[in-house]
Amino acid sequence: MKINEVPQEGKRMLKLNGLVHYAENDEGKFEKVSSNGWDTGYYTGLNLQVEFEELAEGAKKRIRSNESSPLEYFMYKACMDLPALSQFTEIPKRKVKKHLTPGGFAKLDDATLARYAHVLHTDIETIRKFKSTLS
């Protein structure tokens, strides 16, 4: 890549002014060049964010009709799916699956819920009261 070919399209997911790219100058040496964004790359990140937001909205509906547990909403909010949640909390998948049902969620003790809350960037109270805030 030559210096004048470094993409400068103005949008980036990371909250910074410019990301460094290595580009060749006229003498054939490589320089650090600041790039302020590349559209294709930006939209991949944005698509992922939108995808998880849609999943979270879907989860809200299911929680309202008592088909799912509030954990599902927070799981998608933290950009995780079932295997990821299981890995990051170090709780077996089989148990996570159970906790994602309303019945399993009702039986959750505070210690396990705290473990979920830590990974999902929230606290126990918010998860417990989440269903009553819906409607």
Add this chain to the structure above:
Amino acid sequence: MKKAIARKPYKHLQGGHCESGSVSSIVTNYGFDLSEPMAFGIASNIGFVFLPFVKIWGRPLIAWRMLPQSIVKGVQKRLGIRFCVKTYDYNHEEEAMDELDRLLDEGRPVGMQVSIAYLEYFLGDFRLPNNTHMTIVSGREGDEYLINDPLWDCPTRVRREDLRKARFSRGPNAPKGFMFYPLEFPETIDYKRAVKKSIKRVVFMMLQPMFPYYGVLGIKTYARAIRRLQKNPDKKYVRGMIGHFVLFQEEVGTGGGGFRYMYAAFLREAYDILKIPELLEASKRFNAIGDKWRLAAASCGKFIQGKTDEVDLEKAARLYRECGEEEREAYLLLKKIRWK
């Protein structure tokens, strides 16, 4: 060996990639000039791996580099720089933070592995669970730490509680409080030996003929997987999949074209030291290969942006395949170098 003494105040250095940027930045600040491409190349960190049976969000794992922490290890091994590397288990979180405070009070900046989900300055509310970011902590003020993140153009700050969570996040590639800082530097470095070893390793790994998910063979498998997506009628699924590949190729720290440019910069730097003509030629080729990876990703650009539903994945697959072939030529060129 001469002792590593930290420069004051910490000079912020920006880099293209988190791990090589951190290593280069911290080593330079302790008084030994190591550029980012050099750190990246000497640790033979370039690679390609495509594992369709390991899933991230239900999609294949794909990376253009070796494992996290391999640059820290590689720089120690190849250049003979002695690092102090520490990890802790989950029962010793407070101890790890106290150790960090002690080092900072002594005036030693520390590099460390963190999870980006707990760092507010990173993506704000969009909390991607990723455990493999490398960053540098250069000082503390009250309850806050000064972070010289190599991706950022200026230093930032993080609260103590957040940093503790980030250092002890669980999950795949858990950081476990991993931190490092240089202790001693060698008086002289035999660059010829180091560059030779690193290039031989890359050539050996990338041209391996056994495992179809790694190296040049891996790129072919990847191109085939892209071509197979063309027949899929579910556009949403295809968009997610291609988006995932491009995200991992160019946006997050797993490499792609950006890493080929960085490797080209390394080969050019090695040429400036050793004056072996093949290195210059290979540097030019890697620059062109980087362009090709970018071009292949950009050929799906409009589709990813949602402007059109038509996409020519045959063309993208062909470009990816050409990337593989050109890389093979470049590695064969590197293989033929007579080191004397």
